[in-house]
Amino acid sequence: MAFKSxxxxxxxxxxxxxxxxxxxxVQWWHAMGGTNGERVDKIAADFNATQxxxxxxxxxxxxxxxxxxxxxxxxxxxxxxxxxxxFEVGTATMMAAKGAVYPVEQLMADAGEPFDxxxxxxxxxSYYQTPEGELLSMPFNSSTPVLWYNADALEAAGVQPPKxxxxxxxxxxxxxxxxxxxxxxxxWQSWVMIENFGAWHNLExxxxxNGFAGFDTEFTFNNEHVVARLADIASMSAxxxxxxxxxxxxxxxLFTNGECGMWMNSSAYYGSIKGQAxxxxxxxxxxxxxxxxxxxxxxxxxxxxxxxxxxxEAEEYKGLAKFMTYLSxxxxxxxxxxxxxxVPITTAAAELSESQGFYEANPGTDTAIKQLSLNAPTPxxxxxxxxxxxxxxxVINEEMEALWAGDKTAQEAMDAAVKRGxxxxxxxxRSVK
Amino acid sequence: xxKRVHFSKTWLPFLLVAPQIIITLIFFIWPASQAVYQSFLIxxxxxxxxxxxxxxxxxxxLADEIYLQSFGRTLFFSAAVAFLSMSLALILAAFxxxxxxxxxxxxxxxxxxxxxxxxxxxxxxxxxxxPTLGIFPYFLEFVGVDWNHYLNGSQAMGLVIMAAAWKQIAxxxxxxxxxxxSIPKSIIEAGAIDGARPMRRFWTLVFPLVSPTTFFxxxxxxxxxxxxxxxxIHAVTQxxxxxxxxxxxxxxxxxxxxxxxxxxxxxxxxxxxxxxxxMTFIQFRYVENKVQY
Numbered sequence: 075m076a077f078k079s080x081x082x083x084x085x086x087x088x089x090x091x092x093x094x095x096x097x098x099x100v101q102w103w104h105a106m107g108g109t110n111g112e113r114v115d116k117i118a119a120d121f122n123a124t125q126x127x128x129x130x131x132x133x134x135x136x137x138x139x140x141x142x143x144x145x146x147x148x149x150x151x152x153x154x155x156x157x158x159x160x161f162e163v164g165t166a167t168m169m170a171a172k173g174a175v176y177p178v179e180q181l182m183a184d185a186g187e188p189f190d191x192x193x194x195x196x197x198x199x200s201y202y203q204t205p206e207g208e209l210l211s212m213p214f215n216s217s218t219p220v221l222w223y224n225a226d227a228l229e230a231a232g233v234q235p236p237k238x239x240x241x242x243x244x245x246x247x248x249x250x251x252x253x254x255x256x257x258x259x260x261x262w263q264s265w266v267m268i269e270n271f272g273a274w275h276n277l278e279x280x281x282x283x284n285g286f287a288g289f290d291t292e293f294t295f296n297n298e299h300v301v302a303r304l305a306d307i308a309s310m311s312a313x314x315x316x317x318x319x320x321x322x323x324x325x326x327x328l329f330t331n332g333e334c335g336m337w338m339n340s341s342a343y344y345g346s347i348k349g350q351a352x353x354x355x356x357x358x359x360x361x362x363x364x365x366x367x368x369x370x371x372x373x374x375x376x377x378x379x380x381x382x383x384x385x386x387e388a389e390e391y392k393g394l395a396k397f398m399t400y401l402s403x404x405x406x407x408x409x410x411x412x413x414x415x416x417v418p419i420t421t422a423a424a425e426l427s428e429s430q431g432f433y434e435a436n437p438g439t440d441t442a443i444k445q446l447s448l449n450a451p452t453p454x455x456x457x458x459x460x461x462x463x464x465x466x467x468x469v470i471n472e473e474m475e476a477l478w479a480g481d482k483t484a485q486e487a488m489d490a491a492v493k494r495g496x497x498x499x500x501x502x503x504r505s506v507k
Numbered sequence: 508x509x510k511r512v513h514f515s516k517t518w519l520p521f522l523l524v525a526p527q528i529i530i531t532l533i534f535f536i537w538p539a540s541q542a543v544y545q546s547f548l549i550x551x552x553x554x555x556x557x558x559x560x561x562x563x564x565x566x567x568x569l570a571d572e573i574y575l576q577s578f579g580r581t582l583f584f585s586a587a588v589a590f591l592s593m594s595l596a597l598i599l600a601a602f603x604x605x606x607x608x609x610x611x612x613x614x615x616x617x618x619x620x621x622x623x624x625x626x627x628x629x630x631x632x633x634x635x636x637x638p639t640l641g642i643f644p645y646f647l648e649f650v651g652v653d654w655n656h657y658l659n660g661s662q663a664m665g666l667v668i669m670a671a672a673w674k675q676i677a678x679x680x681x682x683x684x685x686x687x688x689s690i691p692k693s694i695i696e697a698g699a700i701d702g703a704r705p706m707r708r709f710w711t712l713v714f715p716l717v718s719p720t721t722f723f724x725x726x727x728x729x730x731x732x733x734x735x736x737x738x739x740i741h742a743v744t745q746x747x748x749x750x751x752x753x754x755x756x757x758x759x760x761x762x763x764x765x766x767x768x769x770x771x772x773x774x775x776x777x778x779x780x781x782x783x784x785x786m787t788f789i790q791f792r793y794v795e796n797k798v799q800y
Contacts, residue, residue: 139765146552146767167767171553319639320657321747327639465766472749479658479748501567501768504558505551 097129100393101155104132105141105378106215109345113413121400128393138164138378139464145383149174154383156394159214161378162201163463166285168381169210170461170506176382176391178398179209184388185395193402193420197372197446201457202379205287211379212398213419215410217342218373218442219266221361225354227254227335235358239303242336242361246315249335256317258310259325260338264470265376267338268295271303273455274360276371285459289503293460293495296488299366305484308477318478321471326350340376341442344415357438359445371455373445377416408432417442461502466495539780545773552767564774573750574758574775581754584668585732591672593724596679597717601709603680604687614684621677625735629742632670656744660751663744667752670743671736678731679724686720687713726790733782755779 106114111134118130135141138161145158160168168175182189191199191209198213221242223235228245231252236242246257260266272279277299282291310316317334319325323346329337330350338360347355362370380401382394400406407423410416412432418424424443427433433440449455460466473491476482482490546564550557568574603613620628636656638644644654656663690713698708737756740746746753746761753761759779763772 143764143767150554167552170551171555173555174553318655318658321745324657331639333639462766462768465762465768468761468766471747475658475748479660481749501549501771505549505768505770506556507558 098390098393100130102130102132102157103135103155104159105138121397130397156386157380159378160381162376166459166461176384177210178212181382182395185392187395197451198419200451201375211381214380215416216375216377217340217416218375218446219270220341220357220441222337222357224335225356236361239361239363254335255333257315258336259317259319259328259334261323261325263474264467269458270373273374274370275366276454278454279458283453293492296492301484301488342415357441372448374457462498465498469494542773542776546777548770550769564770568774577753577758584754585729587668588671588732589728592675593679596676597683600680600683617680618677625738626742628674629739633743636666663752667740667743670739682720686717690716
């Protein structure tokens with residue numbers, strides 16, 4: 075008996091000694107490949123160098139979809155990481171997974187880590203809050219669509235960077251008349267032309283506050299304003315004033331090799347455009363549709379946030395909380411913002427970039443922040459939260475492609491997208507019941 | 508009279524087949540049964556809330572216009588890939604069979620594409636036909652063709668068919684060449700003596716004699732087009748534009764791994780599984796006793 079208890083004590087001691095010596099590891103799965111992946115590694119390495127108790131281990135898991143699927147599969151197998159990067163359209167899925175997700179605000183409070191939500195840009199964190207205002211995930215890389223333009227081409231055609239859709243149309247015409255292959259193109263069309271067009275003009279994309287107030291939401295983006303705008307753009311394609319160049323960022327070469335003079339897509343393409351374009355380029359705010367609103371509201375974000383997954387040790391979450399504090403510090407955020415073109419998530423980081431003279435040296439790089447913080451977000455411009463939204467975006471892509479190909483009218487395409495999207499919403503509502 | 512060897516009934520035969528049985532159970536029966544079970548569920552991605560719904564996922568699928576369109580599209584795609592790759596392989600084999608000097612070099616070159624992974628094959632075609640950067644759209648512009656497979660569904664379909672067929676030509680070529688070389692020379696020579704020209708000899712002698720191979724390849728190519736072309740489609744079009752290249756196997760992936768609709772995706776894979784069973788049945792029932800190796 076005595077011997078046995080000595081043995082147990084020794085083992086226990088040995089075990090404690092083992093854990094005390096080793097650093098507590100925090101696994102971070104992310105979807106940042108290439109140069110951004112190296113930047114992620116640098117952030118983790120820098121954090122690890124600041125202290126010796128915790129070690130953040132970043133693991134690249136493929137693109138956004140692959141990373142999310144991998145984390146979900148790992149969760150089902152009980153092998154999930156502490157932190158996973160999930161893109162904004164996965165928000166509803168993550169939110170519905172109560173019990174799998176450890177809300178960030180609660181995590182910071184439990185770990186005793188100081189955390190003040192008011193430090194963050196409202197348009198960024200409003201996207202990831204519950205209707206009650208609890209922050210669920212930590213914003214990391216956020217961007218917003220802007221209008222990119224070829225400054226040389228616009229100048230040659232004798233037009234100013236457009237502010238309204240009427241000006242976009244006349245600028246596109248002037249560019250093509252001046253010998254360009256195409257006037258305007260855009261990518262991520264559901265995000266840019268439906269979700270952000272809605273927010274920018276304070277129109278709802280779906281009922282129940284764009285899905286924030288409940289899973290029983292329905293799409294309403296087949297309204298007259300969206301339909302009229304899309305029909306107008308489709309009519310521009312006859313003379314190549316508008317050219318469709320594929321989903322996501324596939325149309326980037328159209329802009330960077332000088333075929334299209336204007337391109338609407340994420341502000342985070344800054345790095346790519348800077349590297350590829352051999353002309354003077356600029357970015358300006360999204361154009362305003364003067365038939366719909368007198369002034370723009372604010373645009374909504376895209377990109378990804380970091381979600382903590384439940385089911386690990388309290389000590390590990392403590393390390394995670396410290397890492398989050400480090401991650402959102404002004405220095406790290408300003409560096410990340412200036413390197414990548416993603417928006418800084420805190421006001422302090424934006425101010426730091428300002429005082430470092432970044433915006434002065436790179437005019438236009440503050441467009442995204444200006445757009446996001448133009449006005450206090452309304453229920454229509456806070457963001458969107460729809461289930462199965464990855465598929466819904468596919469549906470919208472398909473229907474818009476049918477419109478650009480001339481197979482459907484704008485009204486038909488949007489009606490079909492809403493109908494098919496609503497079916498997916500109902501299926502999601504059932505799956506999370 | 509030959510004396511038969513009798514093994515006593517022991518554990519030995521069971522032990523000898525055990526590895527095969529275990530592998531089949533673990534890698535086929537178990538996942539397959541999981542898929543069947545999953546197809547009866549509506550579940551959220553994390554598996555936190557699950558509802559058993561019997562055949563509702565199947566009902567939903569069969570009422571879904573897009574799924575049914577995908578069926579028709581898959582049949583067209585498979586038929587086109589099989590026809591294109593087999594006919595080209597047949598022509599190439601017929602010529603390679605006649606070559607005397609450097610025959611091995613030709614053959615090696617023709618077999619090469621088979622070693623290319625589907626995704627890489629897809630990537631090659633993506634670069635060649637990229638509407639903005641590719642070399643072929645540039646040439647096509649001279650003949651007045653506006654190539655943009657991001658927008659034009661028929662062009663996208665044509666492109667994945669070409670890529671998938673190109674990849675499979677090598678395999679078909681191997682089988683056709685083997686079949687042609689096993690035709691006795693005397694038959695061909697007899698035809699030649701009777702005054703038949705090469706074309707006539709090919710159609711009346713060679714083509715009928717390789718018909719068992721043709722039938723075998725038809726089944727293999729159909730299976731290939733149904734299931735193994737995933738990588739090519741994923742690399743070239745990702746099922747777009749407007750679903751115009753979403754064949755069944757791609758939809759299983761897309762709904763399950765991108766859309767996270769696990770029940771619906773499982774139901775689709777169960778339907779596909781039934782298709783494989785039917786195809787395998789056809790192959791064994793009709794092909795085995797006709798083909799002689």
